[in-house]
Amino acid sequence: MTKIDKEVIKRIFKDVYEALDEVKDIVSLSEDDFIKNRRARFSLRYCIVVIIESLADLAVAILEKDFDESIETYREAFTKFAEKNIIDADTMQSMIKLVSLRNIIVHRYWIVDDLKIYKSAKENGIKSIEKFIEKVLSYVKIKDP
Numbered sequence: 001m002t003k004i005d006k007e008v009i010k011r012i013f014k015d016v017y018e019a020l021d022e023v024k025d026i027v028s029l030s031e032d033d034f035i036k037n038r039r040a041r042f043s044l045r046y047c048i049v050v051i052i053e054s055l056a057d058l059a060v061a062i063l064e065k066d067f068d069e070s071i072e073t074y075r076e077a078f079t080k081f082a083e084k085n086i087i088d089a090d091t092m093q094s095m096i097k098l099v100s101l102r103n104i105i106v107h108r109y110w111i112v113d114d115l116k117i118y119k120s121a122k123e124n125g126i127k128s129i130e131k132f133i134e135k136v137l138s139y140v141k142i143k144d145p
Helices: 006-027 031-036 038-067 074-083 089-107 114-143
Strands: none
Touching (some): 006 038, 031 114, 038 089, 074 089, 089 114
């Protein structure tokens, strides 16, 4: 039985789903329209940060509550999730790439490349996030039907 409060999980997923819906709307724009639209660029950045931080926080909470694991970084959280067979290695690698993208946005390493963020979200970011969510929901249901 998972020890993390189901209401916490619901609140986290509510934020993630809202941000994910926004990402889907944004990447439905053409590249040209996206680049011309400052609000879309900044919104996409913010949504990526919200999604990754929320899912990493959820991973940390589950690892702490269910496995008594102390986690230092977002990368470590996703790596441990794979070690515990909550997610597979491909999902782990995808999430780690999204952590790197989040870090670029948050820490503004050199210059943020909005087109790179757009392409990453459109090409595999959305699918990776959806797969991660599916795996976590499956884990929570298995642990606590």
